[in-house]
Amino acid sequence: MQxxxxxxxxxxxxxxxxxxxxxxxxxxxxxxxxRFRTLDSVRSVIATIVHPMQRVAMLPLEAxxxxxxxxxxxxxxxxxxxxxxxRALADAQSxxxxxxxxxxxxxxxxxxxxxxxxxFKGLTAEVIQSGRDPFAQRLFINRGSQQGIxxxxxxxxxxxxxxxxxxxxxxxxxxTLLTEKDHAVxxxxxxxxxxxxxxxxxxxxxPELRYVPTTVDIQVGDILTTSGIDGLYPAALAVAKxxxxxxxxGQAFVRVQCAPLAGIHASQYVLAVESPPAQAEIPxxxxxxxxxxxxxxVKK
Amino acid sequence: MxxxxxxxxxxxxxxxxxxxVKPWWVALTLLAAFIFNLLPWSGVGAIVRPDLFALTLxxxxxxxxxxxxxxxxxxxxxxxxxxxxxxxxxHALAYAILAYAAEFFHRRVLRFPLWPQALHVLILLLVAxxxxxxxxxxxxxxxxxxxxxxxxxxGALVWPLLSILLQAxxxxxxxx
Numbered sequence: 001m002q003x004x005x006x007x008x009x010x011x012x013x014x015x016x017x018x019x020x021x022x023x024x025x026x027x028x029x030x031x032x033x034x035r036f037r038t039l040d041s042v043r044s045v046i047a048t049i050v051h052p053m054q055r056v057a058m059l060p061l062e063a064x065x066x067x068x069x070x071x072x073x074x075x076x077x078x079x080x081x082x083x084x085x086x087r088a089l090a091d092a093q094s095x096x097x098x099x100x101x102x103x104x105x106x107x108x109x110x111x112x113x114x115x116x117x118x119x120f121k122g123l124t125a126e127v128i129q130s131g132r133d134p135f136a137q138r139l140f141i142n143r144g145s146q147q148g149i150x151x152x153x154x155x156x157x158x159x160x161x162x163x164x165x166x167x168x169x170x171x172x173x174x175x176t177l178l179t180e181k182d183h184a185v186x187x188x189x190x191x192x193x194x195x196x197x198x199x200x201x202x203x204x205x206x207p208e209l210r211y212v213p214t215t216v217d218i219q220v221g222d223i224l225t226t227s228g229i230d231g232l233y234p235a236a237l238a239v240a241k242x243x244x245x246x247x248x249x250g251q252a253f254v255r256v257q258c259a260p261l262a263g264i265h266a267s268q269y270v271l272a273v274e275s276p277p278a279q280a281e282i283p284x285x286x287x288x289x290x291x292x293x294x295x296x297x298v299k300k
Numbered sequence: 301m302x303x304x305x306x307x308x309x310x311x312x313x314x315x316x317x318x319x320x321v322k323p324w325w326v327a328l329t330l331l332a333a334f335i336f337n338l339l340p341w342s343g344v345g346a347i348v349r350p351d352l353f354a355l356t357l358x359x360x361x362x363x364x365x366x367x368x369x370x371x372x373x374x375x376x377x378x379x380x381x382x383x384x385x386x387x388x389x390x391h392a393l394a395y396a397i398l399a400y401a402a403e404f405f406h407r408r409v410l411r412f413p414l415w416p417q418a419l420h421v422l423i424l425l426l427v428a429x430x431x432x433x434x435x436x437x438x439x440x441x442x443x444x445x446x447x448x449x450x451x452x453x454x455g456a457l458v459w460p461l462l463s464i465l466l467q468a469x470x471x472x473x474x475x476x
Binding site: 025054057060138181 | 331334335336338339340369370371374377378379382383384385386387388389390392393396397399400403404435439440441442444445
């Protein structure tokens with residue numbers, strides 16, 4: 001009877017057995033990937049294998065762009081040129097003021113023995129793909145660790161911060177957008193210089209400021225810029241504009257929503273900004289404090 | 301063109317005898333579908349675009365269960381997870397389930413003409429998507445809007461066309 005149960009064709013383990021094994025493997029992978037960062041090397045290997053295919057996938061769009069640029073009309077180009085020239089002129093004034101201010105600021109900082117603020121350097125990159133996954137607020141750019149991108153760098157477009165590099169593979173990097181759920185950006189209100197933390201809230205939701213006390217001066221239309229205290233985002237990058245402030249009686253905090261200034265899903269070219277140099281070390285505690293602490297430790 | 305396509309869909313009967321498939325054709329179509337998924341989309345297209353990679357996998361799982369099965373589907377899912385920057389294993393699980401269901405149903409599905417086949421495909425795609433949504437929800441993501449299910453519907457709609465395309469090299473030469 002035993003022999004009758006053997007299948008006529010040898011087909012290896014049954015589909016159900018295979019599903020169980022692979023399903024469990026997938027669950028283990030998900031668990032490990034969400035808790036530890038040990039799988040990032042696997043990711044980088046696969047991302048490098050896949051890179052040529054990503055390049056191929058970009059070809060149709062590039063071809064479309066270059067042909068449409070070819071046929072762009074003379075008047076449209078002239079108009080664009082005019083707009084750019086006007087903008088350059090408008091910027092010239094503030095840039096000239098800026099260099100004077102910068103010199104002055106450097107002098108003041110030297111007088112007050114403050115660490116000088118470094119100019120940030122950036123690397124331009126092109127958005128190659130914004131994921132299929134509707135949950136994730138993520139995109140990929142065509143520069144990676146080989147070009148000097150590191151995880152944690154801020155990514156901006158011409159209007160403001162888009163997000164942050166979360167994984168730098170050799171040739172591409174993954175950027176998490178400001179709107180990703182619970183993605184936090186330390187910001188400060190430009191008008192009042194009060195610092196906040198902005199949190200993303202996921203698909204189709206505007207980011208919000210959390211833990212804003214009811215007494216804080218905050219208005220619709222205020223511009224938020226990075227405060228630079230986290231050591232990842234350089235200071236003074238534009239982030240968002242406040243769109244609604246609602247103070248509800250009985251609530252400890254104000255509900256503040258803000259709209260990102262950058263074209264989060266629209267921009268094609270972005271700049272990955274180098275993180276500022278490491279923060280100054282926390283000064284060592286005075287020796288008396290150290291002594292009393294060790295004493296109390298011994299007593300316990 | 302449209303009428304000839306309709307005729308082709310009608311002519312593609314379940315009992316039609318096909319030439320044996322060549323493994324390189326399977327690999328090539330999977331690669332092409334993968335690249336299709338990588339294409340940058342925007343606007344409405346981004347919402348309704350079908351997951352062609354899953355669909356092609358499903359096709360080969362149904363047609364050639366000896367060649368493409370749970371293991372290959374799992375590996376394909378892993379690649380998808382990397383290019384989308386998901387938690388590793390999410391699509392791997394979904395595609396493995398898809399391949400298993402295809403293996404379970406493949407005798408039944410192939411008995412039907414193409415449009416009823418598409419209905420089966422719709423259900424299988426929805427199950428695979430449900431697996432993705434479930435794993436996402438377990439990892440703490442908010443529930444997405446209902447529009448994500450449109451990807452499965454559009455997938456089922458392109459099924460007949462995809463079937464005809466994928467089996468084109470296997471058709472016997474027009475001698476009748």
